[in-house]
Amino acid sequence: MPEPNDQRLAKDPRAGCAEACAELVRGHYEKVYRFLLHLTRDVHAAEDLTQETFAAAWAKLATFQGRAALGTWLHRIAYTKFIDARRAEGRAAIVRESLLETPVSPADPIETMMADEEAQRLYQLLYSLDVSERTVLVLHYLQGLSYREMASVLEESSGTLKWRTSEAIHRLRVLLNDEVPDHAT
Amino acid sequence: MPPERSEKPGPESLEARLRRLPPPPVPADLEARLLAAIPTLVPFPVEKFRASASGGALAPRVLPALTQPGSPGRWVRWIGGVSALAAACLLIVLAWPKSDGQKSKPDPQKNHLAAAGSTDPVSPQSPQDTPWLQARRAPDDLKLAPFTWPIEETRPMTVASSIPGDLLD
Numbered sequence: 001m002p003e004p005n006d007q008r009l010a011k012d013p014r015a016g017c018a019e020a021c022a023e024l025v026r027g028h029y030e031k032v033y034r035f036l037l038h039l040t041r042d043v044h045a046a047e048d049l050t051q052e053t054f055a056a057a058w059a060k061l062a063t064f065q066g067r068a069a070l071g072t073w074l075h076r077i078a079y080t081k082f083i084d085a086r087r088a089e090g091r092a093a094i095v096r097e098s099l100l101e102t103p104v105s106p107a108d109p110i111e112t113m114m115a116d117e118e119a120q121r122l123y124q125l126l127y128s129l130d131v132s133e134r135t136v137l138v139l140h141y142l143q144g145l146s147y148r149e150m151a152s153v154l155e156e157s158s159g160t161l162k163w164r165t166s167e168a169i170h171r172l173r174v175l176l177n178d179e180v181p182d183h184a185t
Numbered sequence: 186m187p188p189e190r191s192e193k194p195g196p197e198s199l200e201a202r203l204r205r206l207p208p209p210p211v212p213a214d215l216e217a218r219l220l221a222a223i224p225t226l227v228p229f230p231v232e233k234f235r236a237s238a239s240g241g242a243l244a245p246r247v248l249p250a251l252t253q254p255g256s257p258g259r260w261v262r263w264i265g266g267v268s269a270l271a272a273a274c275l276l277i278v279l280a281w282p283k284s285d286g287q288k289s290k291p292d293p294q295k296n297h298l299a300a301a302g303s304t305d306p307v308s309p310q311s312p313q314d315t316p317w318l319q320a321r322r323a324p325d326d327l328k329l330a331p332f333t334w335p336i337e338e339t340r341p342m343t344v345a346s347s348i349p350g351d352l353l354d
Binding site: 018021022025026029030033034037038043047050051054055058116118119122123126137141142144169172173176 | 199200202203204206207208209211212215216218219220222223
C-alpha cells in the first residue's frame with residue numbers, strides 16, 4: 001500500500017515542487033542505488049542507472065497511479081533500466097556474469113569496504129548466482145520487499161516469486177556448502 | 186575453526202545472514218548529482234503552461250501533467266471528447282450511402298440522363314467505371330436494345346455428337 005507521504009511526494013513534483021523532488025531523491029536514492037549495484041555489480045554502472053532511473057521517474061511521475069508504494073515503483077523503473085542496459089550491453093557482458101571469473105575492480109565496494117569477512121564471502125556467493133536468482137534474493141532479503149511488492153517490480157505472480165526465491169536460497173546454500181568442505185557430506 | 190564454519194547453514198540462518206548483510210556504501214556525490222538534475226527534469230508546471238501563450242513546444246512534456254488524475258478539468262475534457270466522437274460517428278452513419286437494397290430502385294430520370302451521356306456531376310460514374318460496370322448499374326425498367334448473341338448457335342452440343350464414334354472403339 002502506498003504511504004501517505006508517497007502520495008504527497010507524487011503530487012507535489014507534478015506541480016513543479018522541486019523541494020518535494022529533493023525529498024523523493026533523499027528518501028529513495030540509496031535503496032535504488034544499492035539495488036542496481038547488486039544487479040550490475042559495478043559501481044559506475046549503478047550510478048549511471050540510478051540517474052537514469054530518477055530521470056525516468058520525473059518523466060513518468062504524471063502516470064504514477066499510486067497503486068504501489070513509490071519505492072516499489074522506483075524499483076520497477078530501476079529494474080527496467082537494468083534490463084535495458086543489459087540488453088544494450090549484449091552477449092559479451094552476459095558472459096561476465098560470474099564474479100568468480102571476473103577480476104574484482106579496485107572500486108568494488110564489496111571488496112574494499114566490507115571489513116566483515118563472512119559478509120564479503122556471502123556477497124561473493126550471492127553475486128555468483130544467476131541474475132534472475134540474484135534479483136529475487138536481493139529484492140526480498142536485502143531490499144526488504146514483500147512478495148507482493150516484488151510481483152509489482154518483476155511483473156510476475158507472488159507464487160512464482162516465492163518458488164523462485166526458494167530455489168535461489170537452495171542454490172546459494174549449495175554454493176555455501178560446496179565452499180565449506182567441513183560441511184560437505 | 187572459524188565460528189561461521191562450525192555453524193550448520195540451515196534455511197533460517199542463511200536467510201537471517203542475508204538480511205544481516207551490511208549494505209554497500211553509496212557514493213557521497215550521488216545525492217548531489219541527483220538533486221542537481223531535478224530542475225531540468227521536473228515536468229513543466231501546469232499553471233505556468235496555462236499562463237504562457239507560447240507553450241506549444243512544451244506540450245509533449247506537459248500533456249501528461251494535464252491528464253493527471255488530480256487535474257480539475259480532466260473529466261470535463263474526457264466527456265467533451267467522447268461526446269464529439271459519438272456525434273461524429275452518428276453523422277458518418279447517417280451520411281453513409283444507402284445499401285444495395287435501395288439501389289435496385291433508382292431514379293429513372295437520372296438513369297435516363299446517364300444513359301444519354303449526361304455530364305451530371307451528381308452522377309456516381311467515375312473514370313474507372315468500365316462499360317460492364319455501367320451496364321450492371323442499369324436499372325431493370327430501363328428500355329434497352331434487345332440483346333443478341335454475337336455467335337450464331339448452330340445446334341446443341343451433345344456427348345454423342347461431340348465424340349467421334351471411332352474413338353470409342
